[in-house]
Amino acid sequence: MTDLSALETPAVLIDIDRVESNLRRAQDYADQHGLKLRPHIKTHKLPRFARRAIELGAVGITVQKLGEAEVFADAGIREIFLPYNIIGARKLARLRALAQRINISVTADSRETVAGLSATFADAPQPLNVLVECDTGMGRCGVQSPAAALDLAQVIAASPGLHFGGLMTYPAAGKVEQNAAWLAEAVDLLTANGLAPEIVSNGGTPDLWRAHEVTAATEHRPGTYIYMDRSQVARNVGTWADCALTVLATVVSRPTEDRAIIDAGSKALTSDTLGLTGFGLIEAYPEAVITGLSEEHGTLDLSRCTDKPRIGDTVRIIPNHACVVSNLFDRVHLISNEQLVETIEVAARGRVD
Amino acid sequence: MTDLSALETPAVLIDIDRVESNLRRAQDYADQHGLKLRPHIKTHKLPRFARRAIELGAVGITVQKLGEAEVFADAGIREIFLPYNIIGARKLARLRALAQRINISVTADSRETVAGLSATFADAPQPLNVLVECDTGMGRCGVQSPAAALDLAQVIAASPGLHFGGLMTYPAAGKVEQNAAWLAEAVDLLTANGLAPEIVSNGGTPDLWRAHEVTAATEHRPGTYIYMDRSQVARNVGTWADCALTVLATVVSRPTEDRAIIDAGSKALTSDTLGLTGFGLIEAYPEAVITGLSEEHGTLDLSRCTDKPRIGDTVRIIPNHACVVSNLFDRVHLISNEQLVETIEVAARGRVD
Known part of the structure; x- marks a missing residue:
């Protein structure tokens, strides 16, 4: 050490x-409520933590890019x-190659996407599992109504090479009731039309502890929960003591009585504010504000600190958003009891496509 | 191709x-005004462009991290x-190792920094060139007054192993007169005290074309000028036709008549707004607004577009801030006349320390 x-x-x-504590807490919660957990690896991008989540009971992992799927498939997931x-064409070919060695599911929210998937998998040995992405309030991807979900589910079910796998949403934070009602209506409608979804996949850490209120959901895909961060603490999803990722920085300048400059800027913390003031919490100086990067x-x-750091001091920062920090560093240091245990490569960092 | x-x-x-055009324009401008150019490589992180700038007349390059200096030294700069x-201790040891194989200069804005440098270079074969960083309005690092610059210059000049090399500033954008007056006063004061600075290094692309108004400066360190970006166009430093870096993205969803989703998010564009609305310009759809990432x-x-992209279309985006995009991609594609010429590694991407 x-x-x-x-x-x-x-x-x-x-x-x-x-x-470990964050993984267990979420798995215990899911088990208690009969929900499956399918954690999103975007936060850590490390195969070892994916394996550990699965050991604890997760049914698989969620990724956001083919490149991430390839890294985790290589790692045995x-x-x-x-x-x-x-x-x-190139992404569809990569997807088909992946489907030959792992169980992979995807989503679609349009007939165009379904057509491309079907053309690629029509002659595949196994059909591809395709879920309908639903916009239950986030305003990003997704079909816009339960009726549209049914419509696309029917298209998938009728498409050669595809299997209709269910529904998926990434919901708007804080809109649990709206999300729950949308999905419940969609499940009812699909069931009435002979397409009862096997999987209804809900996601996000902001409302993780209310996931059981989304009664139509069969599973949850939290990501940030493994590290937590300043934005999740602000939402009371976790405490400062749950935050597993910190950025170690050095005070390189004290130009004035009330100003310090640290060697962590947007290349270490990113400009993500997630609605917060400042770009992170300095653990030892919680009154300090990271005003700019x-x-x-x-x-x-x-200016609000009584004790102030000196040039050469190191500080630890809990970032606003942990996931994006993982994407900026080739390596991270694993620590336990404030001692270095091991330094490892961030295997899926920078998998942009 | x-x-x-x-x-x-x-x-x-x-x-x-x-x-090439951006490099030449800046070098021509510098030559015309008798300014030296010491371009900052943070924007591109590619040795070939550093070499080309030097071929065109640049006196050297600027980097922001030891890791970047190591990459460019390895590449022959x-x-x-x-x-x-x-x-x-570890960074100082790396600096000393670099100084054994290249000409490297650094800055200091405190006695603490100077003391560390002097302890490291006291027994070095050549003294280390150290410039005083001046806060001429940016509010970041730097001594706070010309008198403080003189004071620190005297400390450097008296420190074993160090050579006082001059003054450096990264000025606040748009405050050319303030920057010029600060530096002129400092140069006068240092000269009157027998420490006339050999180098007075000014920087930044926002006021690149006004660099000659900072009459005390002997050189300029522009960075973004090589690629330009949406923020520089907004400042009228360059035009859209000067923007050399674009992000190619695919429209993956059209959930509503007025919404499109592309596969470039904050992992491709970053959350940097630089005071602008939206996260980049879609070249073929300039009325489109990238409202969220x-x-x-x-x-x-x-909603303001008459023509609208379809699912599967590719679009090209001029980002708000080019430099930070370079740090997110392992590889970039060099193009000429809209054809691919070569795909290269971003040699100094992710050099965080």
Whole structure:
């Protein structure tokens, strides 16, 4: 074990005890409510944490890109859900190659997407499992009504090479009732039309602990829950003590009494605010505000701090959004009891396509 | 040459003819005004463009991280300016190793930084060139007054192993007169005290074409000028036709008449707004607004578009901020006359420390 002060900054630290606790808490919750868990790996991009979630009871993983699916398939994960419209000859060929070695499911929200999938899988040995993506309030992808969900489900069910697998949504945070009502209506409508969905997949960490209120859902896909972050603490989904990912940074300048500059900028923390003021919480100086980020500089307002960091001090930052930080670092440091355990590559970092 | 439609999305395209034109325009401007150019490579992170800038007359390059300096030194660049406070034993050791194989200069804005540099270079064969970083209005790093610049210059000049190299600023955009007055006063004060600065290094693309108004400066360090981007066009520093970096994306969903979803989200474009509305310009649909980004989804408002893209169409996006996009992609595609020329690794991507 090595002391953390030996690490160069900026660096990402992952507290593996907090990870374990976060994984268990969510699995226990899901088990208690008879929900399946299909965690999203976008937050960590690390096969070992996917394997651990599955050991604890997760039914598989969720990814957002073919490139991520390929990395996790290479790492031995056999059950992967890719809730995305896969479009274009090259991506469809990659999807078919993946389907030859793992169980992979995808989503569609249009006839165009379904047509491409069907053309690709019409002569495949096994049909591709395709869920209908539903816009239950997020305003992103998804069919716009339960009637449209039925319509597309019928198209999928009638398409060569495809199997209608159910419904999927990424809901708007905080709109649990609206999401639940939408899905319940859709399930009723599909069931009445002989297409009862096997899977109804709900997602997101913001409303993870209310997932059981979405009674039509058979499973949940949380992502950020494994690390938590400042935005989730702001929503009371987790506490500061649950936050497993921190960015270690060094104070490189104290130009004025009330200003400090750290060596973590937008290339370490990203510009994501998620509606919050400031770009993260400095653990040892919670009154400090990270008021601005350049690529390699973070600017701190220390005016409310009684104690203030000095040049050369290291600080630990809980970022607004943990997932995007994982995508910026080639390596992360696993820690336990404030000691370095191991430094590992972020296997699926930067898998953009 | 390959057609761009063969590329998987999202992808970064770099128009090498526009790069050449942007490099030449800036070098011509600098030559015309007797300014030296020391371009910042953070925007492209590609050794070939650094070499080309030097061929055209640049006196060296600027980097922001030791890791970037190491990559460019490995690629044969011999004159590197790292305007950062280098702090901590491991970073200082890397700096000393670099100084054994290239000409490297750094900055300092505190006695603490100077002390670390001096302790590291006291027994070095050559003194380290150290410039004083000046806060001429940006509110980031830097000494706060010309008197403080003199004070720190005297400390550097008296420190074993160090050579006082001059002054450096990254100025606030649009505050040319303030920046010019600050530096002029500092140069006068230092000169009167026997420490006339050899180099006075000014920077930034926003006021690149007014760099000659900062009469005390001997050189300029532009970065974004090589690619330009939506924020620089908004400032009238360049035109859309100068923008060399675009993100190629596919329309993956058209959930409503006025909404499109593309496969470029914050993992391709970043959340940087730089004060603008929306997250980039869609070249073929300039009336479209990129209203929101998730990690892998971009949401477009098409309500002002007469013509609207269809599912499967590819679009090209000029991002708000080019530099941060370069840091998200392992590879970029060089194009000329809308044809693929070569796909190359982004050598210094992700050099966080």
